[in-house]
Amino acid sequence: MKKLLLFLIITSFTVSAQIKRTEPPFWYAGMKNPELQILFYGKNIAQFQPTVSNNVVITNIAKTENPNYIFVTIDTKNIPASDLVFSFKDKSKVAFTQKYSLKERRNNSASRKSYDASDMLYLLMPDRFANGNPANDNSKETTEQADRSKPNGRHGGDIEGIIKNIDYIKELGATTVWSTPLCEDNDPRGSYHGYGQSDVYKIDPRYGTNEDYLKLSSELHKKDMKLVLDYVTNHWGAQHWMYKDLPAYDFIHQFPGFAQSNYRMSTQFDQNASDIDQKYCVDGWFVKSMPDLNQANPLMLTYLTQNAIWWIEYADLDGFRVDTYSYNDKAAISKWTKAIADEYPNFNIAGEVWMQDQAQMAYWQKDSKIGAIQNYNSHLPTVMDFTLFNAIEKVFDEDKGEWDKGMVKVYDNFTNDFLYPNIDNILVFAENHDTQRINQHYPDFKKYALAMTLVATVRGIPQLYYGSEIGMTGNKDKGDGDIRHDFPGGWNGDANNAFNKAGRTPEQQQYFDFTSKLFNWRKSNNAVHFGKMTHYLPENNVYVYFRYDDQKTVMILINNNPEKQVVKTARFSQNIKNFKTGKEVISNQNIDISNEISIEPKSALILELN
Known part of the structure; x- marks a missing residue:
């Protein structure tokens, strides 16, 4: 009898250890949508039948072609914050159990205020901003090592570096920090940008921990500032744990395997477009190292939706910017966006819709009359004004005002404002982390001042790219690394520390003083906001x-x-x-x-x- 008991204990422990992941790792009680899909992952876990404690109802159990996954959906309505216990049975016997927590939400979580036209977003790349904790520059959990000599390598910037320089960002007149993605990106090269994520529930250890990210949010809120997460729905990195053991063949877009996107986003609404052109836009991969996610798969779409909501609750976020928004399956991304809006009615999401025509960009904004022609509503509150950006990067070198040159380019951009259902909810910018640096276009303070004056005073939500406020340059023709230089003073031993006045050169101070005065004035000017x-x-x-x-x-x-x-x-x-x-x-x-x-x-x- 003792031998049998020992055998059962050992067997139970062995099976239990096979649960390698539970995602979301925990959830919250009192959500508007009570349905919660939980992914359990482990060797041959699909052979077991799950039950759950506390009178919680399981509404669906989905098993895929991969026996290492089981997706369990429960109804959390009227279930208080508590610890649930999932039991996994082999026939009639419990083989192992798994605890799962429903946590309390913050007060007024659902009604949180987001960023809007009264804000100014400061866009930074954490790896290139400041190294607050050199001890985490490298990690045993990740492949790429820090090497500042490599323009496209890891340099060591982190969350602690952002926290230590919040006062600097606030002094500029910024109210909101938008950081490029911080979740783990374990690509062997070029992982610093974060868009090839390998674990979407975990902050990259070279940036810090999940707790560090929560601390960043808290420290910003103490100073009446906001935090925007850069979310990626379109793709993951090739090192993502799920890509290495797909739940099902159709969790990603297969041709089979890789095929390049044609990048022709107009095929999303072009009534004359061929099916194959539309397919290669939406289903094609950005690059070979970024598997393209199939949001049309209901399990995948729910996974992405819950992950986004989890981060809002966990990190007390104030908004999203969504990468490559218009490359997603447009019906699915609409559902994703609406699900977030249903939980958080005031939550702002800016989608990257990089197009060259106002009507085509306006198509993607919530309640667009253009989209309505095709019975489409993205539910996306904010789009980015790429046509204004296009004008800004040329116009200040056009000294003569002609029919189609000079300031008339800017004027013409605003003549099409009627196309947008909410013109206040449009992100305006002179550059970002994917474009030529504004000070590379215009190595002249006067022209920088013209561009920033325009961005600060027209309709919409202004965004500033880190370092421009001290005159930083960068040439995209030399590669993305050149437009993503380290901020001077962010690393111990930097000869020039532009984070404080004493360390700035006279030229850096000129740029800083102008930018700070301009955007601090804007902070309290409602006529400019709305x-x-x-x-x-x-x-x-x-x-x-x-x-x-x-x-x-x-x-x-x-x-x-x-x-x-x-x-x-x-x-x-x-x-x-x-x-x-x-x-x-x-x-x-x-x-x-x-x-x-x-x-x-x-x-x-x-x-x-x-």
């Missing part, structure tokens, strides 16, 4: 527009002409009305606007009218 906009056709390459509400009127003049201009103000009487002077935001000078305004070459004026 006010209306009236603009006037550029003359002599001078663009004039107004942002206003019932309390305030702001007049912006951008002189893109290499010569000084005198602007007669009678033309702007619709907005100037009875105002006689304006206080210029950067110089603090009072300027008479009753007849004319003189503006220096390649410069801007931001006037609060009074």
